[in-house]
Amino acid sequence: MPLGQDLVATEAAGAVKGTEAATPVIRLVGVEKALGGQPVLKGVNLEIPRGKVTTVIGKSGGGKSVLLKHMIGLLRPDRGQVLVDGTDITRLSAHDLNEVRKKFAMLFQGAALFDSLTVLENVAFPLREKTKLKAAEVDHKVLEMLEAVGLTGMGHKFPAELSGGMRKRAGLARALVMGPEIILFDEPTTGLDPLLARTIHDLILETQRRFGFTAVMVSHEIPEIFGISDYVAMLLDGVIAEMAPPEQFQRTRHPGVREFINVGTRPEVVSSGAGRETRGL
Ligand SMILES: Nc1ncnc2c1ncn2[C@@H]1O[C@H](COP(=O)(O)OP(=O)(O)O)[C@@H](O)[C@H]1O
Numbered sequence: 001m002p003l004g005q006d007l008v009a010t011e012a013a014g015a016v017k018g019t020e021a022a023t024p025v026i027r028l029v030g031v032e033k034a035l036g037g038q039p040v041l042k043g044v045n046l047e048i049p050r051g052k053v054t055t056v057i058g059k060s061g062g063g064k065s066v067l068l069k070h071m072i073g074l075l076r077p078d079r080g081q082v083l084v085d086g087t088d089i090t091r092l093s094a095h096d097l098n099e100v101r102k103k104f105a106m107l108f109q110g111a112a113l114f115d116s117l118t119v120l121e122n123v124a125f126p127l128r129e130k131t132k133l134k135a136a137e138v139d140h141k142v143l144e145m146l147e148a149v150g151l152t153g154m155g156h157k158f159p160a161e162l163s164g165g166m167r168k169r170a171g172l173a174r175a176l177v178m179g180p181e182i183i184l185f186d187e188p189t190t191g192l193d194p195l196l197a198r199t200i201h202d203l204i205l206e207t208q209r210r211f212g213f214t215a216v217m218v219s220h221e222i223p224e225i226f227g228i229s230d231y232v233a234m235l236l237d238g239v240i241a242e243m244a245p246p247e248q249f250q251r252t253r254h255p256g257v258r259e260f261i262n263v264g265t266r267p268e269v270v271s272s273g274a275g276r277e278t279r280g281l
């Protein structure tokens with residue numbers, strides 16, 4: 001894309017890496033946050049490319065969830081800026097922040113379904129609460145989302161009747177149903193066996209490619225995430241130590257990042273970044 005195509009692109013072009021001169025959908029600038037008297041984020045600079053899957057990795061307790069919560073304004077930084085489509089959300093009123101949040105969906109560790117509602121009612125819930133769609137339109141959308149996550153015909157079940165993997169699918173359907181621009185995934189495969197974890201990863205990638213939302217995922221699944229991410233970022237000692245496409249990321253010279261990914265990397269799947277083609281996505 002030629003620089004200066006529009007004002008926004010011009011403004012952000014200098015900060016965008018690579019050839020896709022799209023503006024980053026989320027931008028953290030010098031974000032600092034202390035919690036419980038301890039510094040957690042120590043000057044995070046991070047740009048989330050639009051319409052891509054960006055995965056944040058890092059040590060347990062290192063501040064990954066805290067980072068995600070800053071992106072959606074659940075936490076405010078002590079210092080620094082969080083820009084969503086160019087708007088600094090750290091300065092917004094509660095009302096304006098709510099407007100910005102409509103761009104987001106979140107999928108946190110537990111799928112957080114309502115136990116007393118069926119899958120269908122769970123997925124329909126945001127539509128019934130937040131839109132004026134007619135019942136038939138709601139049904140249509142819900143069925144479309146259930147199909148997208150592989151839960152066709154399961155709408156009448158209650159969460160307790162579902163396996164862990166199916167609950168994750170239902171959570172994803174509910175996240176998708178409002179057509180969010182951005183979905184934040186906090187360790188979406190926690191509690192699943194490796195095979196199911198892979199299925200859910202593939203489903204996230206498949207739905208991302210289908211619907212085009214921006215995915216920001218926190219994950220401890222190394223090396224699996226290299227196969228489904230467009231970009232990988234590592235949070236280390238309160239800052240982003242490295243961010244790059246998976247292949248490049250795995251060749252990092254940063255000693256702390258190398259140590260972290262080598263510990264978690266099983267030799268037989270190191271080059272899984274090339275696996276995408278084989279999945280037909
Ligand atoms: N609301 C909170 N109050 C106090 N400390 C918190 C709070 N949330 C997170 N922390 C602390 O911040 C650090 C980072 O937590 P978290 O972002 O959950 O780590 P991660 O998701 O990388 O495992 C941890 O030391 C955690 O105890």
Ligand SMILES: [Mg+2]
Binds near residue numbers: 065186
């Ligand atoms: Mg966490």
